Amino acid sequence: MLYFDHCASTPVHPKVADTVYEVMKLHYANASSLHRAGTEAMKLVERARSTIADGFGAKPGEVLFTSGGTESNNLALKGIWSRLGRTARHMIVSTVEHASVYRAAKQLEESGVDVTWIPVDERGRVSVQDVASAVRDDTALVSVMHVNNETGTVQPIREIGAALSRYPHVRFHVDGVQAIGKLPLGFREWGVDLYSGSAHKFRGPKGVGFLLVREGLDLAPLLAGGSQEQGRRGGTYNVPGIVGMAQAFRLATESLAERRTRMFGLRRKLLAELARVPELVLNGFGPDEEERTAPHVVNVSYPGMRPEVLVHMLEKHGVFVSTQSACSSKSLQPSRVLSAMGLGAERASGSIRISFGDEHGERDIDALAERIRSAVGELKPLERSRG
Structure with missing residues (x-):
């Protein structure tokens, strides 16, 4: 075959599979529990958070754990909109985004959001000028993916971030699911506010991902629940998946x-x-x-x-x-x-x-x-x- x-x-890295099994076997306590078993599990979660933050030059508190790329992308678009929708009515999205961004934006558009769909050239690349020209006073968010999941086209993320730096009211989201482990990564220095990742795209386990959220950015939760992840993503921590994702991330980026x-x-x-x-x-x-x-x-x-x-x-x-x-x-x-x-x-x-x-x-x-x-x-x- x-x-x-x-x-x-991607096939799970053998070392990652072993780690996930060991964590499942030894650290089964709820990481939110106050007893020692819970705090030991939480230490593993926080260590994983630091590993991913370091890979982006971000702060650990800027890493928010999710169930994968689809949730991360939906949380980025809808979480921002829930906070800014009263004062901003406009969003900019490329026409070649993954379905989890494209359909989330379509849902928002159906609910009354004004979405500008940025075209691409015959190679699938957006124009930085087209993005910048579409910005309005009421623009809340720009979403352009890092690597296209069908063609592999790399979008000019750094250049878009630089262009958007002239508009401090605009947040910049990047779907980076296909980029991790394949391209150099940047975050704050690229002018990115939100960056999505999914573990099973870089030899980690399925069902776990992350969303980088720039410090100070207000983001409404998609799910009503507990106070995990600074109140932005409730639910019991997937400790084995989070630890496995961090190890896969380190293996994918170190070489x-x-x-x-x-x-x-x-x-x-x-x-x-x-x-x-x-x-x-x-x-x-x-x-x-x-x-x-x-x-x-x-x-x-x-x-x-x-x-x-x-x-x-x-x-x-x-x-x-x-x-x-x-x-x-x-x-x-x-x-x-x-x-x-x-x-x-x-x-x-x-x-x-x-x-x-x-x-x-x-x-x-x-x-x-x-x-x-x-x-x-x-x-x-x-x-x-x-x-």
Whole structure:
């Protein structure tokens, strides 16, 4: 089996799996309890908080634990709006955001919020000038993701943050779920106010994530409950998940430069192999534009072919890839991201995403390329019969 769907979920690091098991076995007390077992569990939570804060140059109190990226993104948009909605009526969101941002913004729009949807170019990148020009006196929030989950396109986060520094009333949210462990990270120095992360995207456990919240920023909770997380996110602490996430975060970021170099090498090799398959078209940035793309994602289209047909044909050959994002993979609609890039209905309706990670090497890329060629070869008669 060749698993090339890391953007959907990554295999848990063996060390992390061992740690989660040990914490589950030994530290099962509620971290909010006042007795010694509870305080020992809370020490683990706070140590994990410091680990993640250090990786961003943030303060421990700026790390808020959640159940994952979807909750973090919803909390960022709706939590800000609950606090600022009386004085601000406007929000700015890019058209290529993950569904958890896009649909949260749509819900707010349906409730009366004025949302400006920022377009992208044919590579899926937003214009800093477009974002800055959209700011109004009543703008509460700008939300632009760090790395696109379908194409791997890297957005100009630092530059957007600098442009927004002229508007101190505007909060800047970044969905960083696909960036952690793949790109250098910044927070305060980038002008970011809120940054979302999810453990299972960087070899941690599922069901746990975080939201960085700049010190002094008022954020309303999504859930009514206890006073955990400074009253902003009630609920019993997932101590094993939080500890496992912090360990996975440390492992993913401590050797970042080396891992990026290796993954970019694999990406270049894969793109060279796919260039030999004329039926496939690359979506996003090529090998000569690596500063604008993440090192672990390749998105290609087989115009005129339904993506699920190609996915299942590759599965028959022992290869696992995806269509669109995992959250939207069962949809038969064209990719919203590729449509926003203006790539046309055939390309937007016929794309697959290949994403890889630490366990892959050049032999895996060779095997993947060979099986893609075989799968496309088997599908060619079907394409001709359709034509």
